[in-house]
Structure formats: structure tokens, C-alpha cells
Amino acid sequence: MDTPGAHLEHLRDYxxxxxxxxxxxxxxxxxxxxxEATGLTPQAVSKVLGRLAEHGLVEICGVRxxxxxxxxxxYRLVPGSRHAAGVHxxxxxxxxxxxxxxGTVLASRVTPLPPDFTPGQLLDAVRxxxxxxxxxxxxxxxxxxxxxxxxxxxxxxxxxxxxxDVPLRDLAQExxxxxxxLDKDVxxxxxxxxxxxxxxxxxxxxxMVESGIGAGLWLGGGAYRGAHTNxxxxxxxxxxxxxxxxxxxxxxxxxxxxDTAVADGRVADAARVLAVGIVNLLQTTDVNHIVLxxxxxxxxxxxxxxxxxxxxxxxxWQSVSVTLADLRADVIAAGAAMQVLDAAYGxxxxxxxxxxx
Amino acid sequence: MDTPGAHLEHLRDYxxxxxxxxxxxxxxxxxxxxxEATGLTPQAVSKVLGRLAEHGLVEICGVRxxxxxxxxxxYRLVPGSRHAAGVHxxxxxxxxxxxxxxGTVLASRVTPLPPDFTPGQLLDAVRxxxxxxxxxxxxxxxxxxxxxxxxxxxxxxxxxxxxxDVPLRDLAQExxxxxxxLDKDVxxxxxxxxxxxxxxxxxxxxxMVESGIGAGLWLGGGAYRGAHTNxxxxxxxxxxxxxxxxxxxxxxxxxxxxDTAVADGRVADAARVLAVGIVNLLQTTDVNHIVLxxxxxxxxxxxxxxxxxxxxxxxxWQSVSVTLADLRADVIAAGAAMQVLDAAYGxxxxxxxxxxx
DNA sequence: GGCAGTTTAGCAACGCTGTTGCGTAATAGA
DNA sequence: TCTATTACGCAACAGCGTTGCTAAACTGCC
Numbered sequence: 107m108d109t110p111g112a113h114l115e116h117l118r119d120y121x122x123x124x125x126x127x128x129x130x131x132x133x134x135x136x137x138x139x140x141x142e143a144t145g146l147t148p149q150a151v152s153k154v155l156g157r158l159a160e161h162g163l164v165e166i167c168g169v170r171x172x173x174x175x176x177x178x179x180x181y182r183l184v185p186g187s188r189h190a191a192g193v194h195x196x197x198x199x200x201x202x203x204x205x206x207x208x209g210t211v212l213a214s215r216v217t218p219l220p221p222d223f224t225p226g227q228l229l230d231a232v233r234x235x236x237x238x239x240x241x242x243x244x245x246x247x248x249x250x251x252x253x254x255x256x257x258x259x260x261x262x263x264x265x266x267x268x269x270x271d272v273p274l275r276d277l278a279q280e281x282x283x284x285x286x287x288l289d290k291d292v293x294x295x296x297x298x299x300x301x302x303x304x305x306x307x308x309x310x311x312x313x314m315v316e317s318g319i320g321a322g323l324w325l326g327g328g329a330y331r332g333a334h335t336n337x338x339x340x341x342x343x344x345x346x347x348x349x350x351x352x353x354x355x356x357x358x359x360x361x362x363x364x365d366t367a368v369a370d371g372r373v374a375d376a377a378r379v380l381a382v383g384i385v386n387l388l389q390t391t392d393v394n395h396i397v398l399x400x401x402x403x404x405x406x407x408x409x410x411x412x413x414x415x416x417x418x419x420x421x422x423w424q425s426v427s428v429t430l431a432d433l434r435a436d437v438i439a440a441g442a443a444m445q446v447l448d449a450a451y452g453x454x455x456x457x458x459x460x461x462x463x
Numbered sequence: 464m465d466t467p468g469a470h471l472e473h474l475r476d477y478x479x480x481x482x483x484x485x486x487x488x489x490x491x492x493x494x495x496x497x498x499e500a501t502g503l504t505p506q507a508v509s510k511v512l513g514r515l516a517e518h519g520l521v522e523i524c525g526v527r528x529x530x531x532x533x534x535x536x537x538y539r540l541v542p543g544s545r546h547a548a549g550v551h552x553x554x555x556x557x558x559x560x561x562x563x564x565x566g567t568v569l570a571s572r573v574t575p576l577p578p579d580f581t582p583g584q585l586l587d588a589v590r591x592x593x594x595x596x597x598x599x600x601x602x603x604x605x606x607x608x609x610x611x612x613x614x615x616x617x618x619x620x621x622x623x624x625x626x627x628d629v630p631l632r633d634l635a636q637e638x639x640x641x642x643x644x645l646d647k648d649v650x651x652x653x654x655x656x657x658x659x660x661x662x663x664x665x666x667x668x669x670x671m672v673e674s675g676i677g678a679g680l681w682l683g684g685g686a687y688r689g690a691h692t693n694x695x696x697x698x699x700x701x702x703x704x705x706x707x708x709x710x711x712x713x714x715x716x717x718x719x720x721x722d723t724a725v726a727d728g729r730v731a732d733a734a735r736v737l738a739v740g741i742v743n744l745l746q747t748t749d750v751n752h753i754v755l756x757x758x759x760x761x762x763x764x765x766x767x768x769x770x771x772x773x774x775x776x777x778x779x780w781q782s783v784s785v786t787l788a789d790l791r792a793d794v795i796a797a798g799a800a801m802q803v804l805d806a807a808y809g810x811x812x813x814x815x816x817x818x819x820x
Numbered sequence: 821g822g823c824a825g826t827t828t829a830g831c832a833a834c835g836c837t838g839t840t841g842c843g844t845a846a847t848a849g850a
Numbered sequence: 851t852c853t854a855t856t857a858c859g860c861a862a863c864a865g866c867g868t869t870g871c872t873a874a875a876c877t878g879c880c
Binding site for chain 2: 825826827828829830837838839
Binding site: 114115117118121146147149150153173175176 | 835836837848
């Protein structure tokens with residue numbers, strides 16, 4: 107069984123991650139606030155903050171007087187204490203991003219990739235591209251599936267010949283001498299949103315329209331990938347039983363309907379079809395955050411946003427936020443970087459051996 | 464924030480739950496096996512097993528000689544050590560079930576409910592119905608939504624007039640003087656499958672066709688309900704953009720297409736439409752277990768099962784199991800009972816205050 | 821029958837976690 | 851200046867899994 111037992115270190119890591127997550131969403135915080143939010147005793151919070159401060163993740167930035175009594179120490183996250191790099195691999199380009207612990211994008215660059223590039227060529231490009239002048243926690247790679255997240259293997263990349271069962275994660279780990287995290291582009295993207303917004307973002311989907319339609323799912327406070335790292339392929343859900351044949355072999359998929367409308371210049375129609383697809387996704391997953399992203403979508407952001415908003419039915423106990431990915435084109439690469447941060451400093455979704463430092 | 468800090472007791476509870484989960488799926492087990500499966504030391508397993516045995520959840524049932532050396536003690540779960548009751552509320556009937564710790568159904572009864580029954584009438588029926596001659600861990604209630612699982616409130620039950628914002632969980636808790644768990648019928652149903660199959664069932668969906676089409680989702684090793692306890696409403700996903708108007712207000716929902724076919728006597732067509740809907744669900748959630756249930760579906764089980772099997776595409780790294788709910792009509796009530804067991808003895812999906820005993 | 825070797829079980833001490841008790845520091849107000 | 855109040859942290863503590871070691875139970879061999 108791969109359900110590991112829990113040891114004392116897991117408990118410590120869990121609580122430290124909790125405090126880091128809190129620190130990420132609050133500009134400043136004090137001991138009492140953390141204690142109240144977590145249910146830990148103030149003394150325990152002191153110990154946690156002491157450990158985090160010792161490793162530079164947080165620092166004291168002042169005191170707060172609240173009438174009578176000894177002033178409380180005010181803490182804040184030190185965003186620059188940790189950095190991660192992320193890359194977004196497309197069929198023609200490599201986008202590289204450097205982010206800090208707060209999820210802020212510090213640098214972003216785009217380099218072309220050779221036509222029909224090989225794994226070796228990609229690794230060369232990545233090696234040259236992530237050479238930032240900083241210590242890195244690790245490097246995240248976001249690319250199209252299908253791939254196996256757990257094994258770190260690219261099963262086969264759409265329209266790329268040299269990409270069948272390539273153990274990219276291990277190859278990159280060796281080439282870069284850094285921890286590497288390989289995931290689907292959309293999952294990386296939704297991680298960016300989740301990391302930046304903090305624990306309030308428990309259930310969300312990042313809708314990406316960029317040579318294909320897919321969704322990155324963040325369910326119950328963690329990335330959800332499904333049994334075969336294949337969740338979120340809602341572009342290939344049938345929305346017109348007697349519709350035109352899609353490349354996936356089914357008829358009337360969201361993607362073929364959408365792309366046909368775009369090809370005909372009917373962008374508003376395309377957006378409406380996508381919006382119905384998003385409502386379908388909401389019916390199935392009941393997320394309350396929809397994030398719109400992808401190069402093709404961001405060509406007409408307000409059209410898609412308006413169509414989505416107006417398609418979502420309202421009721422008194424439900425509410426769904428619809429926003430554009432505010433990192434825009436960087437969202438996948440940045441999310442890949444934040445997956446590294448999430449693996450190291452995020453709240454563990456399951457018990458497993460890990461150390462924050 | 465509702466993300467609680469972790470204390471030492473959580474660690475203990477987590478490991479104990481892990482061992483109970485293991486015990487549920489194995490007829491017999493020994494110390495070494497548990498130690499290997501969990502990564503805990505044999506000594507730690509001894510302590511856990513000692514605590515579980517002290518409370519009667521497991522017992523020694525023999526020794527195993529393996530050539531040379533002192534024989535190992537063989538343990539097994541004591542299914543009868545804990546019982547829970549579950550009820551399945553429909554528009555006209557109340558089905559009540561008694562289950563043990565292993566998820567075995569020990570008793571099952573169906574009683575009619577008054578037409579357009581009130582909360583008070585339901586509580587009376589439940590009180591009379593769950594009076595089994597056993598100590599109960601608690602009572603689970605499974606019924607149609609929409610409802611709020613976290614708050615234990617029925618938001619509004621389909622075609623029942625007296626059911627708007629009824630705090631049923633608290634009312635039942637008071638009426639029964641027992642812990643009560645309120646959840647959507649389909650979520651309860653999938654919990655039954657998950658509880659009986661053990662940790663190997665990490666990602667699954669229970670498809671229920673019974674005056675409506677819905678799915679109970681078990682994602683990443685736990686029930687997934689969404690942000691508003693509304694996940695799994697895939698019966699109201701659009702599959703024919705220009706299709707007939709559904710009661711939900713949209714056009715061409717899976718449900719209206721399916722029900723129309725059934726009304727016309729075209730059961731095979733209905734099953735095929737549902738199968739496409741299930742494949743849509745797979746595209747979105749990538750679960751690898753599909754469980755078919757519901758009175759309307761179980762009228763033609765082999766038709767639906769075959770249609771589903773043949774609609775699912777195969778590839779070399781993906782595989783999806785399709786089965787009928789082997790508890791048949793009891794699955795919802797039994798699942799409601801197992802939700803109580805899961806809350807008390809299941810592996811906690813998040814850190815929270817809880818005690819096994 | 822007795823001894824050696826092997827495997828399992830568990831007591832006891834230990835390290836580390838968060839908790840509790842209590843003393844100390846820092847501030848406002850009387 | 852004194853008192854009440856608030857925040858902080860050292861020290862002792864309880865409880866978790868771990869480690870070290872001894873005892874127990876069995877097989878196989880002499």
C-alpha cells in the first residue's frame with residue numbers, strides 16, 4: 107500500500123506549511139492571529155515561527171501596540187528567501203519564469219524550440235533558460251499531456267514525434283542537478299492561482315484555450331489529476347451528439363464545436379459554446395472559482411469572460427467567481443514553478459515523507 | 464481559517480485509521496505486514512494494534528509459523544465491534560440499513576413515507592426505523608439535494624414542499640440522541656463502495672439513475688462534494704446544444720435526453736446516451752472506477768453495463784473498471800451508514816480534531 | 821533430550837512534538 | 851510609582867513513534 111504512516115516530523119511539517127500558507131496571504135501577522143487561525147497554542151506557534159525565522163522564511167518586521175500590555179511582534183513572509191523556476195513547453199516555444207515564495211513573477215523569457223524537437227533538445231533549452239542568478243528550490247515543467255505525473259513520464263505529446271514514454275522528470279533532474287516537477291500545463295496553471303490566493307481557493311478550475319481546450323483542477327485544497335493524470339480533459343466532452351467528428355474520435359466535442367466557430371470568425375459563438383462547457387464542468391465539479399487562460403482565449407478576454415459570467419446560473423447559496431488569469435501568458439510557467447514551492451512548502455494533501463528545509 | 468493545526472492525537476488517529484483501513488481489506492494480517500505497508504516500525508504497529516485490540520476493533524485470531532522462529536500473531540478485524548445505521552430518504556419511502564465495521568449489511572427494511580411528508584414526519588419514521596438492538600456509532604442520512612453537507616441543512620428537496628433550509632442534521636441528532644451525518648444520496652452511495660473496497664478505490668464515481676441522474680464522486684481517496692455540496696450533477700450537463708428543454712432550464716441535458724428515450728421505450732438508446740455522459744465524466748474527472756446504481760438503471764442492469772463498457776475507449780495506460788453496485792438498492796442507505804463509520808474510523812482527508820474511541 | 825539459531829514480541833529509555841505552568845518584560849492608566 | 855494587562859519564552863510535562871535490548875517461542879541439528 108502506498109498510504110504511508112505518519113511520524114512526528116510530518117506533524118511538524120504540516121504545521122509549518124500551515125503557517126507559511128497563512129503568511130503567503132497576509133501582508134503581516136502576529137503570534138496570536140496564527141494561534142487563533144490554526145487552533146495551536148501561542149507557545150506552539152512561537153516554536154513554529156522560531157523555526158521558520160531560523161531558516162529565513164519569515165521575519166519580524168515590527169511591533170503592534172494594542173492599548174495596554176506588551177506590544178506583539180509582527181511577522182511577515184520573506185518572499186525572496188526562496189525561488190523556483192518554471193517552464194512552459196509548447197510545440198514551438200519554451201517560456202521560462204522565475205518566481206519567489208510569494209508567487210510573484212520576477213523574470214520571464216521566451217525562447218524558440220526547434221521544429222519537432224527531441225527530448226535532448228528540450229533539455230538543452232531548459233538548461234540554458236533556467237540559469238537565473240539565484241539559488242533554486244527546484245524547476246517545474248508544464249506541458250501538454252498525456253503524461254504520468256506520478257512517474258514523471260511524458261506518454262505522448264500532441265503533434266510531437268519524439269515524445270513517447272519519455273522519462274522527462276528524471277532526465278531533467280539529472281541534467282539540471284535540481285529537483286524537477288513534471289505536470290500537465292493546466293494543472294500547473296491552476297496551481298499558480300491556488301498558490302497566490304492561498305487556502306481560500308479550495309475548489310477551482312483553470313480553463314485554458316490554447317491549441318486545445320483543457321481544465322486544471324484544484325479540488326478540496328489540492329491539485330486533482332485523476333487516476334491517470336488525465337483529469338480536466340473537458341474539451342473532449344460531447345456537447346452535440348450528432349456534431350462533427352473531433353480529432354479524438356468522438357462526435358460533437360466541445361473542442362471541435364468551439365474551434366469550428368472560431369475558424370468561421372464567430373468568436374462570440376465560440377465563447378458561448380465554451381461557456382456552456384464551463385457550466386457543464388461546474389455541474390460536475392461544483393468549483394467556485396473559474397480562471398480563464400490560454401493564448402487563444404486571451405485574444406478576446408472580455409468576450410469569453412462575459413459569455414462565461416452570463417452562462418452561470420445564480421442561486422442564493424451558490425456563487426462562482428470568474429476571473430482572467432492575472433499572470434496572463436506566464437500562468438503555466440509560473441504555476442510550474444509554484445508546484446515546486448507547493449511540494450516543498452505547501453500544505454501536504456496526504457501524509458508523506460518530506461522536510462521543509 | 465478553517466485549516467486546523469495538527470496535534471499529537473491527530474497523528475495517532477491517522478495511524479490507527481490507516482491500520483483499520485488495512486484490516487478492512489485483508490481477511491487476516493500480522494504485525495510485520497502492517498509495518499511494511501505503512502512504513503511504521505513494528506514496535507509502533509504493536510502499540511497501534513494494542514490500542515485497537517483494547518477497544519475491540521481487532522483481535523488475535525491465531526499464529527502463523529513460517530519455518531523457523533517464533534510464530535507471528537495473526538490479527539483480524541472484528542466486524543461486529545461497531546455498527547452504524549443509514550437511511551435513504553426518497554420522495555415516498557424510507558430505506559433503513561444496519562451495517563457493521565466491515566461494511567456488511569446486516570439488516571435492511573423499507574417503510575413508506577406520507578405523501579409530501581414534513582421534517583417532523585420524517586424524523587418520526589427515522590426514529591422508529593433505526594431502533595436496532597445494537598449500540599450504534601451514529602446514523603447516516605442520504606437524500607437528494609440540494610443540501611449543505613457542512614452545515615447539515617437541506618436546502619430544498621426535489622418535489623417536496625416542506626423542505627427548504629431545514630437543519631435536518633441537528634434535528635435528527637436531537638431526536639435520535641446519536642451522531643448524525645447528512646449527505647447527498649449519491650455521495651453516500653459512493654462511500655459504500657469506497658468503504659467496502661478499501662484504499663485501492665482512490666478515484667471512483669457512482670452513477671445513479673433514479674428519478675434523476677447524478678454521480679457520487681470519490682476523488683483522491685475521499686468523498687468530493689464541491690464548494691456547495693453540489694458536485695456530481697452531471698445529469699444536468701448539456702449534451703445536445705439544440706436539444707429539448709430540461710426541467711433545470713437548460714437545453715439538451717443528459718437527463719432529458721435519457722428520460723425521453725426511456726419514455727419512448729428505447730432503453731438501449733437511453734443507456735447509450737448515459738454511456739456518453741459517463742465518458743464525458745471520465746474525461747473531466749479521470750476516475751478509474753465506475754459503479755452503476757439506481758432503481759431505474761437496475762431495471763436493465765446488463766443493458767447499461769454493456770453500453771458503458773463499450774463506450775469507454777481503451778488505451779495502454781488507462782483502465783477503468785465498470786461494475787454494478789453490489790449492494791444494489793441498499794447502496795445509498797448502506798453508504799450513509801458507512802459515512803458515519805468513515806467519519807469515525809476512516810483515514811482523515813484533512814487534519815481535524817477527532818477521536819477514534 | 822538438549823543446544824543453537826531464528827524470528828517475534830514487548831519493556832524501557834529516548835528524541836521530538838505540542839501543551840501547560842509560571843516567571844519576566846513591556847506598556848497604559850490610575 | 852504602582853497596578854492591571856498583554857505578550858513572550860523558559861522549563862517541565864504528556865504523548866507520539868523509535869531505538870536498544872531482553873525474553874519468548876519455535877525449528878533444526880546434534
